[in-house]
Amino acid sequence: MVGKLFKFIEREISGLHEAAYLLGFFALLSQILGFLRDRLLASQFGAGEILDVYYASFRVPDLIFIWSSSMVSLSVLIPFLSRKQQEGKASARAFLDSVFSAFFFFLVIISIIAGVFAPEITRFFFPGFSSEMLTTAVLLTRILLLQPIFLGISNLFASVTQLEKRFFVYAVSPILYNLGIVIGVIFLYPLLGLSGLAWGVVLGALLHLGIQIPVIARAGMLPRLRLTWNVGVVKEVVFVSLPRTIALSLQNISVLLMTGLGSLLGVGSIAIFNLSWNLQSVPLAIVGASYSLAAFPTLAGLWNKGERATFIATLSTAMRHIIFWSMPALVLFVVLRAQIVRTVLGSGAFDWGDTRLTAAALALFALSVVAQSMTLLFTRGYYAAGKTRTPLLIATGGTLITVASAFLFSTLFSDISILRYFLESLLRVSDIFGTEMLVLPLAYSVGSIVSAGIFWLLFTRHFEKFDLAVTRTFWQSFAGSVFMGFISYGLLGVFDEVFNIHTTLGIFLQGLCAGLGGMIAGAFILYVLGNEEIREIWKTIHHKIWKAKFIGPDPTETSF
Numbered sequence: 122m123v124g125k126l127f128k129f130i131e132r133e134i135s136g137l138h139e140a141a142y143l144l145g146f147f148a149l150l151s152q153i154l155g156f157l158r159d160r161l162l163a164s165q166f167g168a169g170e171i172l173d174v175y176y177a178s179f180r181v182p183d184l185i186f187i188w189s190s191s192m193v194s195l196s197v198l199i200p201f202l203s204r205k206q207q208e209g210k211a212s213a214r215a216f217l218d219s220v221f222s223a224f225f226f227f228l229v230i231i232s233i234i235a236g237v238f239a240p241e242i243t244r245f246f247f248p249g250f251s252s253e254m255l256t257t258a259v260l261l262t263r264i265l266l267l268q269p270i271f272l273g274i275s276n277l278f279a280s281v282t283q284l285e286k287r288f289f290v291y292a293v294s295p296i297l298y299n300l301g302i303v304i305g306v307i308f309l310y311p312l313l314g315l316s317g318l319a320w321g322v323v324l325g326a327l328l329h330l331g332i333q334i335p336v337i338a339r340a341g342m343l344p345r346l347r348l349t350w351n352v353g354v355v356k357e358v359v360f361v362s363l364p365r366t367i368a369l370s371l372q373n374i375s376v377l378l379m380t381g382l383g384s385l386l387g388v389g390s391i392a393i394f395n396l397s398w399n400l401q402s403v404p405l406a407i408v409g410a411s412y413s414l415a416a417f418p419t420l421a422g423l424w425n426k427g428e429r430a431t432f433i434a435t436l437s438t439a440m441r442h443i444i445f446w447s448m449p450a451l452v453l454f455v456v457l458r459a460q461i462v463r464t465v466l467g468s469g470a471f472d473w474g475d476t477r478l479t480a481a482a483l484a485l486f487a488l489s490v491v492a493q494s495m496t497l498l499f500t501r502g503y504y505a506a507g508k509t510r511t512p513l514l515i516a517t518g519g520t521l522i523t524v525a526s527a528f529l530f531s532t533l534f535s536d537i538s539i540l541r542y543f544l545e546s547l548l549r550v551s552d553i554f555g556t557e558m559l560v561l562p563l564a565y566s567v568g569s570i571v572s573a574g575i576f577w578l579l580f581t582r583h584f585e586k587f588d589l590a591v592t593r594t595f596w597q598s599f600a601g602s603v604f605m606g607f608i609s610y611g612l613l614g615v616f617d618e619v620f621n622i623h624t625t626l627g628i629f630l631q632g633l634c635a636g637l638g639g640m641i642a643g644a645f646i647l648y649v650l651g652n653e654e655i656r657e658i659w660k661t662i663h664h665k666i667w668k669a670k671f672i673g674p675d676p677t678e679t680s681f
Contacts, residue, residue: 159399186268217342460635527564527565616635
């Protein structure tokens, strides 16, 4: 039985779509546990001070994790390790020892520094917090600074896990991470209070790391901590990873700054921003991240072989399917936003006002789901071609646009009442307190859409134009999704009379039936339009996607 399981895991990839669908499946499993995590937090505390402090406490540890872990991510280390293994196991071990030692000491030192100056850092970035909230945030931040150490080491170990073809082991790591947080909410919080929530996160990070240790130990590749290391090797790794590290850090810096602005926009703003962010990340993780990661090895190989035409064709295929899947997700998240939020989060202390405001924020985030997914693929395409400068420049510009938009919209929202009334009326939240926080998801979507547009223009200049099929897919998906949205919206009213929407089950069934009805109608329109992706999906399913080799997600680009 065990032998069959490992044969199942280690089969070779039979195609782009098969790998992407398996990636999406494991991402969905992680997101489901993430739903449970967020529901427990929302029902226990509601959108208030506690969740504001809890989410704010993640920002600095997460930034440290991105700074450090992106330097030893899968995309960076696997090519090095693959080359070193060809030179011999001793060479690979020496390489790992040097990188691990330098990385470990860097992580520990920077975490200690952040812990010492946590009061000053917290006070600077979250000026809207009261003294009591600041004290709690400092405590949680100091505990959470253990997280980047464990996750960072886990990220480094993942390179060995991937080379050893133990893909399933790493695939379940994010699931274990969320499991640790759930344990923290259910068991540690009653025992330890708010610090128990942070210790649950640390437990999740330990589980994320722990599951990989037996694999690399059996392979004889468990790195050893050295007080001295090969400086030349470490420099080479840092030099290769630096542009990508800065690009990934910029997104986290923009979220950090918007979280700081959220502390000035009223109690609950940070909580609603993060909860709606987590919900909008579902299609991004399942579609955008899955296709971009599944395409990356193929794109890199094609570019290295000089097969430029096939490179563009493969990227065009991935782009078509990203648009095909993410466009309907955009529309459904806008139309069914209240049903989604109420089903996932709506219980306990998370009241109807919290639900409506989170739903409005989710709709604004959803506007950029397609753009965010496209950006992931564009970035991978540039990395595959060895061109890291363009993604860095676009990430810098996108961060500036996002942060500037947040402060600009915040000012306009306060000074121009007609603009505020228009947005509140459009999202049906004019009677709810705290709508100022809606400028945050709106600014994020503006930055994401502009970045994706710039990527598209520059990509056609630096490489070639996409196949005409990409444009055709865009307009077909747009037409089918709009029709789907109208049908789903109409069916909401029909099923309003059928189900008891005052219960979680009733509102779930209302949204589910309306969504399914809309999807059937949208699929019919696409069939009539002769959509090619539907035929490709049907063909992929018949190829038995479960026989594809699984590629583990890169945690520096994935939200758990």
